Amino acid sequence: MMKISTLGSHCALQLLKSAKDEGFHTLLLSDRKRKGFYGRFKFIDEIIVVDKFEDIAREEIQDKFKDSILIPHGTLIAQVPLDKVERDLKIPIFGNKYLLRWEADRTLKEKLLLEAKLKVPKRFSSPDEIDSLVIVKLPGAEGGRGYFLAYNKESFERNLKNLIKRGIIKKEEEDKLYIQEYVLGTPVFLHYFYSPLKDELELISIDRRYETIVDSIGRIPATYQKNLDYPSYLVIGNFPLVLRESLLPEVYSMGEEFVKASKRLVGKGAIGPFCLEGVYNEKGEFICFEFSGRIVAGTNLFIDGSPYTWLNYDEPMSMGKRIAREIRRAIELKELDKILT
Numbered sequence: 001m002m003k004i005s006t007l008g009s010h011c012a013l014q015l016l017k018s019a020k021d022e023g024f025h026t027l028l029l030s031d032r033k034r035k036g037f038y039g040r041f042k043f044i045d046e047i048i049v050v051d052k053f054e055d056i057a058r059e060e061i062q063d064k065f066k067d068s069i070l071i072p073h074g075t076l077i078a079q080v081p082l083d084k085v086e087r088d089l090k091i092p093i094f095g096n097k098y099l100l101r102w103e104a105d106r107t108l109k110e111k112l113l114l115e116a117k118l119k120v121p122k123r124f125s126s127p128d129e130i131d132s133l134v135i136v137k138l139p140g141a142e143g144g145r146g147y148f149l150a151y152n153k154e155s156f157e158r159n160l161k162n163l164i165k166r167g168i169i170k171k172e173e174e175d176k177l178y179i180q181e182y183v184l185g186t187p188v189f190l191h192y193f194y195s196p197l198k199d200e201l202e203l204i205s206i207d208r209r210y211e212t213i214v215d216s217i218g219r220i221p222a223t224y225q226k227n228l229d230y231p232s233y234l235v236i237g238n239f240p241l242v243l244r245e246s247l248l249p250e251v252y253s254m255g256e257e258f259v260k261a262s263k264r265l266v267g268k269g270a271i272g273p274f275c276l277e278g279v280y281n282e283k284g285e286f287i288c289f290e291f292s293g294r295i296v297a298g299t300n301l302f303i304d305g306s307p308y309t310w311l312n313y314d315e316p317m318s319m320g321k322r323i324a325r326e327i328r329r330a331i332e333l334k335e336l337d338k339i340l341t
C-alpha cells in the first residue's frame with residue numbers, strides 16, 4: 001500500500017484525512033509537544049516524533065518515510081533549511097520542491113510573478129527611496145511575522161529599531177528586509193491545482209486571512225489607533241470567499257500564465273497546489289504580492305469542498321483529496337515521475 005506523509009502542523013489534518021479517505025496509509029512527523037494532539041485523530045496511522053522538524057533530513061528518520069510520498073507545506077519551508085530539502089531529502093516529494101526556493105527568496109519570487117505577466121507592487125531597494133506607504137517584510141513564509149509599515153525613511157528606522165528591541169525582528173535579519181509598496185485594497189488568496197497528468201488547471205477555493213493586529217484596529221476608537229505605529233500581520237485564521245463571477249475568467253488566465261512561467265523557469269514547473277496572493281485595488285485590478293508553490297493553510301476551510309469544486313465534482317472535494325487523487329491516478333498510469341521531485 002502506498003503511504004502519504006507530512007509534517008505535523010499547517011494543514012496536516014486536512015492532508016492526512018483526505019489521504020486516508022482515498023485509501024492511503026498515513027504517516028506524520030510530529031514534534032514532541034504536538035504528539036498528543038495529533039494522536040486524537042484516528043486517520044493518522046503512524047506518528048514519528050522528532051525534537052525539531054529539521055530532523056526529517058537525518059538518515060534514520062528518512063528511512064521511516066522512504067516508501068511514502070511527502071506532501072510539503074508552509075512548515076517545511078519555514079522550519080527546514082531549503083538546502084536540506086533540495087539536497088538531502090531523498091523522500092519523494094509531491095510537487096516541485098525546487099519551486100519552494102522561488103517562493104522563499106523574494107527576488108526570485110518577483111522574477112517568476114513578472115514572467116507570469118502578473119502586476120506586482122513596486123519594490124524599493126533602499127529605505128532612502130521610500131516616498132509612499134510601504135510594507136516591510138522578512139524573508140520566508142512565517143505568516144506575516146515581523147511585517148511593519150512605514151511612509152518614509154524616518155518611520156522605517158523608528159519602527160525597525162522598536163521591533164528589534166522587542167525581539168520580534170533579529171538584528172541579523174536587518175539586511176534581508178524587503179520593502180514593497182503597500183497596495184490599498186481587498187486581500188484575496190486564490191488556491192489553484194494544476195494537474196500535470198491532465199495538463200489542466202482547476203480553481204479549488206479562495207480565502208482571505210484573519211490577521212492580528214491589523215484586523216483588530218477597527219475595534220478600537222481612532223484616538224487609540226493613532227498610537228499604533230506598526231500593526232502586525234500574524235495569521236490567526238482564514239475566512240472563505242467567493243469572487244464576483246466577472247472576475248473569474250481573469251483568475252483562470254492568471255493561474256495558467258503562472259503555470260507556463262513556472263515551466264519556463266523552474267524545471268518541471270508548478271505541480272499540484274499553488275496559491276496567488278494579492279490585493280484587488282480600487283480599479284478592480286489584481287496586484288499580486290506573493291505566491292506559494294505548495295498547498296496553503298487557507299484550503300483548510302474547504303475540507304468538505306468549496307463552491308468552486310462543487311461545480312466540477314459531484315462530491316465534496318478538498319485540496320487534500322485532490323492531491324491524493326492525483327497521486328493515485330499517477331500510480332495507476334505509472335506516471336509518478338510527472339508529479340514527484
Ligand code: ADP
Nearest residue numbers: 121141142143144180181182183187233289290
Ligand atoms: P507570509 O508569506 O509571511 O504568509 P504575506 O506576504 O502573504 O505573508 O503577507 C501577509 C499579509 O500582509 C497579507 O495577508 C496582506 O494582508 C499583507 N500584505 C502583504 N503584502 C502587501 C502589500 N504589498 N500591500 C498590502 N498588503 C500586503
